[in-house]
Amino acid sequence: MKIPFLDLKLTSEPLRDEITEAIARVMDSGIYILGEEVELFEREWADYCGAKAAVGLANGLDALTLALRALDVGSGDEVLVPSNTYIATWLAVSAVGARPVAVEPDCRTYNMDPGRIGEKITSRTKAILPVHLYGQPADLDPILSLASEKCLKVIEDAAQAHGANYKGRRIGAQGDVVCWSFYPGKNLGAVGDAGAITTNNDAVAERIKTLRNYGSRVKYVHEVKGANSRLDPLQAAVLRVKLRHLDRWTEHRRGIARRYDAGLASTDLQLPLTPGWVESAWHLYVVRSDKRDLLQHRLAELGVGTLIHYPIPPHMQIAYAEYGSVPEELPIARQMAAEVLSLPMGPFLDREMQQAVIDAVNTVDREFRQSSL
Numbered sequence: 001m002k003i004p005f006l007d008l009k010l011t012s013e014p015l016r017d018e019i020t021e022a023i024a025r026v027m028d029s030g031i032y033i034l035g036e037e038v039e040l041f042e043r044e045w046a047d048y049c050g051a052k053a054a055v056g057l058a059n060g061l062d063a064l065t066l067a068l069r070a071l072d073v074g075s076g077d078e079v080l081v082p083s084n085t086y087i088a089t090w091l092a093v094s095a096v097g098a099r100p101v102a103v104e105p106d107c108r109t110y111n112m113d114p115g116r117i118g119e120k121i122t123s124r125t126k127a128i129l130p131v132h133l134y135g136q137p138a139d140l141d142p143i144l145s146l147a148s149e150k151c152l153k154v155i156e157d158a159a160q161a162h163g164a165n166y167k168g169r170r171i172g173a174q175g176d177v178v179c180w181s182f183y184p185g186k187n188l189g190a191v192g193d194a195g196a197i198t199t200n201n202d203a204v205a206e207r208i209k210t211l212r213n214y215g216s217r218v219k220y221v222h223e224v225k226g227a228n229s230r231l232d233p234l235q236a237a238v239l240r241v242k243l244r245h246l247d248r249w250t251e252h253r254r255g256i257a258r259r260y261d262a263g264l265a266s267t268d269l270q271l272p273l274t275p276g277w278v279e280s281a282w283h284l285y286v287v288r289s290d291k292r293d294l295l296q297h298r299l300a301e302l303g304v305g306t307l308i309h310y311p312i313p314p315h316m317q318i319a320y321a322e323y324g325s326v327p328e329e330l331p332i333a334r335q336m337a338a339e340v341l342s343l344p345m346g347p348f349l350d351r352e353m354q355q356a357v358i359d360a361v362n363t364v365d366r367e368f369r370q371s372s373l
């Protein structure tokens with residue numbers, strides 16, 4: 001049996017009629033920019049997150065960038081970001097003219113280590129930008145209390161954490177602004193690019209609404225040098241359909257994670273650690289192995305698709321050449337990049353496929369042990 005890493009078509013297939021109907025509704029409305037469909041999704045997404053307001057945007061990178069702008073983070077400021085994240089987190093900080101300052105992760109949870117944040121705070125630090133990587137909430141309480149002590153803003157990158165819980169609270173209403181991506185492969189994904197922010201601060205929501213629409217609230221009156229980053233009503237309509245299935249999908253992901261945990265427990269792989277106070281959204285199930293490349297290669301031969309999130313940390317990218325020159329810089333991020341492997345995960349993955357993944361990983365693990373005897 002061949003098991004793809006991810007199959008979006010299989011996930012959407014059962015919703016085909018509902019989605020087609022939603023798209024037709026937008027086509028028939030004659031309203032193709034903002035409008036009711038976007039407003040309804042914003043209301044539903046804010047309610048889902050337990051936040052006062054949501055603002056629909058064009059994508060997750062814009063959500064981060066506009067959140068930073070709305071909180072007046074800009075030139076000369078420093079923003080603390082994880083050393084191991086998708087590069088969008090860093091790019092948003094750079095886009096507003098601020099400097100990303102990397103904080104190393106806790107290598108068992110993969111998330112920003114709160115114990116390492118304090119040492120990175122300077123007089124220029126303006127905000128902390130934790131990422132809920134792979135769907136698992138970062139340890140927010142120490143981050144929020146440090147931020148309030150030092151008068152810093154907290155912007156959360158929740159692009160992978162739709163429906164995740166931190167200490168019993170849904171992610172989406174804890175930091176100053178929480179940023180979402182609905183890129184098709186995310187836990188709640190559109191059929192193209194889409195994003196949003198959620199916040200409990202109405203004034204900040206209003207600023208982001210203005211920024212996304214050319215800096216304008218009243219047509220042809222421009223208060224700030226804004227962007228065009230509006231959520232497409234077609235995407236909003238699709239997201240409204242999919243939102244009704246998100247909790248079921250998240251439960252399915254949690255079941256897969258439990259079965260991987262049990263089925264891989266006796267292997268030499270490092271399995272993801274979920275502290276008791278989080279409920280991960282399981283965007284990804286990421287294992288670690290010091291023979292990662294060989295593991296990925298053998299799994300591919302056995303028909304199991306895997307991916308690496310992420311093979312090159314931001315500070316070692318050519319785009320950030322100014323950070324990467326020192327080999328001993330950010331060793332944990334480097335080690336993660338060399339060892340992590342994401343197993344197939346998603347609502348499309350049935351029991352039989354899950355068992356096939358577990359069997360294949362155990363087969364390769366046995367091969368590794370035999371060859372090291």
Ligand SMILES: *Cc1c(COP(=O)(O)O)cnc(C)c1O
Binds near residue numbers: 131157159183195
């Ligand atoms: C996907 C992702 C983003 C960017 O979202 P886009 O919608 O693709 O712009 C940002 N941060 C993280 C952690 C992501 O996974």
